[in-house]
Amino acid sequence: MTVEVDIEKKFYGRKNRKWKEKKPSFSMHCSFDTDSEFAVLFGCSGSGKTTALRCIAGLENPDAGTIRINDKLYFDSKRKINLPPQKRKIGYMFQENALFPHMNVRQNIEFGLKGLGFMEKASRVDEMLGLAGIEELEFAYPGELSGGQKQKAALARALAPSPEVLLLDEPFSSLDTVVRLKLRKELRAIQRRLEVPVIFITHDPVEAFTMADRIVVFDNGKVQQLGSPEDVFYHPKTRYVAELVGFSNLFDDAVVERHGQRDECTFLWSLGTEITAPYIRRMAGDRVSWGIRPENIELVNSENAHSIRKEDRKNLLNGVIRNIVNKGTSRIMSLKLKESEAILNVEVTNHIFDSLKIGTGEECMVRIRTSDMIVF
Numbered sequence: 001m002t003v004e005v006d007i008e009k010k011f012y013g014r015k016n017r018k019w020k021e022k023k024p025s026f027s028m029h030c031s032f033d034t035d036s037e038f039a040v041l042f043g044c045s046g047s048g049k050t051t052a053l054r055c056i057a058g059l060e061n062p063d064a065g066t067i068r069i070n071d072k073l074y075f076d077s078k079r080k081i082n083l084p085p086q087k088r089k090i091g092y093m094f095q096e097n098a099l100f101p102h103m104n105v106r107q108n109i110e111f112g113l114k115g116l117g118f119m120e121k122a123s124r125v126d127e128m129l130g131l132a133g134i135e136e137l138e139f140a141y142p143g144e145l146s147g148g149q150k151q152k153a154a155l156a157r158a159l160a161p162s163p164e165v166l167l168l169d170e171p172f173s174s175l176d177t178v179v180r181l182k183l184r185k186e187l188r189a190i191q192r193r194l195e196v197p198v199i200f201i202t203h204d205p206v207e208a209f210t211m212a213d214r215i216v217v218f219d220n221g222k223v224q225q226l227g228s229p230e231d232v233f234y235h236p237k238t239r240y241v242a243e244l245v246g247f248s249n250l251f252d253d254a255v256v257e258r259h260g261q262r263d264e265c266t267f268l269w270s271l272g273t274e275i276t277a278p279y280i281r282r283m284a285g286d287r288v289s290w291g292i293r294p295e296n297i298e299l300v301n302s303e304n305a306h307s308i309r310k311e312d313r314k315n316l317l318n319g320v321i322r323n324i325v326n327k328g329t330s331r332i333m334s335l336k337l338k339e340s341e342a343i344l345n346v347e348v349t350n351h352i353f354d355s356l357k358i359g360t361g362e363e364c365m366v367r368i369r370t371s372d373m374i375v376f
Helices: 049-057 105-110 118-132 147-159 177-194 205-211 229-234 239-244 302-307 350-356
Strands: 003-011 026-034 038-042 064-069 072-076 090-093 165-169 198-202 214-219 222-227 249-259 266-270 273-277 287-292 297-300 316-326 330-337 343-349 363-368
Touching: 003 049, 026 049, 026 214, 038 049, 038 205, 049 090, 049 165, 049 198, 090 147, 105 118, 105 147, 118 147, 118 177, 147 177, 177 205, 198 205, 205 229, 214 229, 214 239, 222 229, 222 239, 239 249, 239 287, 249 273, 266 287, 297 343, 297 350, 316 343, 330 350, 330 363, 343 350
Parallel strands: 026 222, 038 198, 038 214, 090 165, 165 198
Antiparallel strands: 003 026, 003 064, 064 072, 214 222, 249 266, 249 287, 266 273, 297 363, 316 330, 316 363, 330 343
């Protein structure tokens, strides 16, 4: 199964969109494709994720472009094709479960099964109840269910008509952490079993990374990056994506000095010192930005600094600890660097932190690992 989306949509606010001189208040242009996998639309609120999803479902009309599912055109602006929602084989889960309060779980699931006989409907509902693990809740009403149970019932209802693609708009956002973790695993298991394409919206980076086969990063109505979770989270292509996926150390003051022998690295002047970075195709004197994740910075025992080999002294920085936050299994330290007074966030395991016996106000030394840096 394949889903191909390449659409544009403009919003003009309260003014009449026919006024040619009026600029749109928001423009969306998204292009991505996916097959029988779990695709996550990831980005901040207002970036265009839900608009894209609603266009796929037929609840919004794009201004231009195409939507193709399994080689069938759902929308084509040039050919004037625009299938109504009821003719699109799509399952849709909203942020709120939208279950009918006057119907029990079985009736809610059965609601979307059109054109089937009584026995076929009953069999399909039984199958969906089992798939979602809510057989014992079939005669319960939505008001009697917990938040997680409601979402399971809504998922069963969305899957009942055998959709060609399943769309989920932040379905776990209102649930507590424990329930969310459980439902993530169950949803992934269901998706793998049915091999139905899933397009899932979230602005939670942990949810995106742990659930996705493919991530589509949105910002200001446009796709900024598309790739595997590893590609997006460890090799962001823009500053926006880097910040979104947890690169809390981002610096825009770097100047290219020169390249290493055989182009194995690039030397930058940044933070008041020379930084050895991965090789980039830029000229000496060019200004660039670079970043590194807090967990990829090594905490060095300054008492042993004199014994560090010369070749290992690159990217060693000294600073004073301004703040320490205990995350449970690790500590995040805010380090004010001596060379530039910039702030560097460093995350280390509790075991390493405790072994060095350091605290707020004390000096420490860290090493920036070149292989873990990004430069753009």
